[in-house]
Amino acid sequence: MALTRLLSPSAIAAVDDLELAARLIVEGAHTGQHRSPFHGFAAEFSQHRPYRPGDDLKHLDWKILGRTDRLYSRRFHETTNLSAMLVVDTSGSMNFPASSASPAGTPASLSKFRYAVMMAAALAHVLIAQGDRVGIITTQHDRFSYLPPRGGRPHLHALATLLARLEPAGAWPLDRVMARGGELLRRPGLLIVISDLYDAADATYRALRGLPGRHDVALLQVLSREEITFPYAGDIEFEDLESDGRRVLDADDAAGRYRETMATFVAGQRAQAHRDGHDYALLPTDIAPERALRAYLLRRARASARPGGARTGRR
Numbered sequence: 001m002a003l004t005r006l007l008s009p010s011a012i013a014a015v016d017d018l019e020l021a022a023r024l025i026v027e028g029a030h031t032g033q034h035r036s037p038f039h040g041f042a043a044e045f046s047q048h049r050p051y052r053p054g055d056d057l058k059h060l061d062w063k064i065l066g067r068t069d070r071l072y073s074r075r076f077h078e079t080t081n082l083s084a085m086l087v088v089d090t091s092g093s094m095n096f097p098a099s100s101a102s103p104a105g106t107p108a109s110l111s112k113f114r115y116a117v118m119m120a121a122a123l124a125h126v127l128i129a130q131g132d133r134v135g136i137i138t139t140q141h142d143r144f145s146y147l148p149p150r151g152g153r154p155h156l157h158a159l160a161t162l163l164a165r166l167e168p169a170g171a172w173p174l175d176r177v178m179a180r181g182g183e184l185l186r187r188p189g190l191l192i193v194i195s196d197l198y199d200a201a202d203a204t205y206r207a208l209r210g211l212p213g214r215h216d217v218a219l220l221q222v223l224s225r226e227e228i229t230f231p232y233a234g235d236i237e238f239e240d241l242e243s244d245g246r247r248v249l250d251a252d253d254a255a256g257r258y259r260e261t262m263a264t265f266v267a268g269q270r271a272q273a274h275r276d277g278h279d280y281a282l283l284p285t286d287i288a289p290e291r292a293l294r295a296y297l298l299r300r301a302r303a304s305a306r307p308g309g310a311r312t313g314r315r
Contacts, residue, residue, distance in 0.1 A: 012118060013114050018117065018160040018163055018164045019157055021122075022118065022121035022160065025118060025119075025293055026129075027290075028288075028293075028294075029291075029293040029294035050070075081151075082190060083132070083134075083190070084127050084189055084190040084192060085135045085190070085191050085192070086135065086136040087174075088163065089116060089168075089193075089194060089199075090139060090168050091168060091170065091171060091242060092172075092242040093168075093198050093241050093242055094116060094168040095112070095113055095168040096224060096226075097224050110224075110285050111285075112196055112223065112285055115222055115285040115289070116220075116222045119220065119293065120136070120194055124159050124160075125156060126297070131151060133151045134150070134155070134156075134159065135147050135149035136163070137180060137184065139172065145162060145166070168241075170242055171199070173199070174199040174200065175200060175204050176207070178207050178211070190216045192218045193219050195220075195222065196223055196227075201269070201272075205272055205276060218279040219269070219273050219278055219281075221266070221281070222283045223266070223282065224285045225284050225286045229259070230251070230255050230258045230262070232251035235250055235251070236248070236251050237249075281299070
């Protein structure tokens with residue numbers, strides 16, 4: 001499709017219709033050509049019972065037949081589709097970088113928040129297209145914004161509308177929002193957290209450990225390339241986007257320590273997520289959204305195909 005060649009971060013951000021942007025990202029990722037990385041609750045063996053005329057022959061236990069010369073059918077729990085909850089970070093730090101924050105002579109970068117919203121919409125598109133249910137929870141002006149998990153095109157439109165209306169500002173209680181999202185997934189499901197993960201890291205992982213063990217958790221850490229590489233020089237005034245505090249730094253002097261600290265922070269987030277059994281991916285905002293989505297979905301699909309890979313909940 002010709003349009004998919006235009007999907008640089010800045011080009012896709014210029015698409016005002018978030019639902020259309022999500023569709024273009026998904027089409028650009030060509031996800032339909034690959035095994036789905038998200039699974040509902042697979043049929044789980046329950047018990048054997050004597051075969052009855054009319055039972056599906058595919059459920060016959062041929063091993064028991066060979067050992068005992070008797071016919072037994074295997075019974076399974078009913079399978080269900082997946083319910084997923086998107087947790088989208090609306091903290092002020094997600095509004096970085098604004099155009100004024102980009103180094104002189106370089107193009108303005110896409111904000112982390114816009115990138116996160118586009119990825120949330122694209123993931124909702126993928127899940128709903130395969131027949132699953134998707135909800136969203138976040139906060140806006142210190143109040144929860146929530147849509148329960150549902151499926152279908154009208155619900156995808158409602159999700160895109162809510163996402164498009166969100167604005168990043170102030171501090172954000174990531175641990176509280178995740179905990180509430182886990183509670184609202186009333187049966188085993190998938191919790192997808194899209195955030196820079198700056199907010200109270202210890203409290204965040206305590207909240208995750210407090211979630212029902214049946215939930216599958218995916219942590220998608222969105223960071224700008226400027227945050228990762230610190231491409232600044234000279235004396236620069238930096239503003240805290242959550243507290244409005246300001247500080248002038250010698251960027252040349254601070255660069256080495258900053259990069260080391262940031263690398264340690266990202267590695268720590270990844271390691272902690274994996275120790276706790278959660279999925280993790282780093283999404284830099286200068287990577288085209290369709291490339292980032294494709295890489296994440298393919299990696300998750302490979303992991304789920306391995307024994308002990310990505311978990312699926314069971315009733």
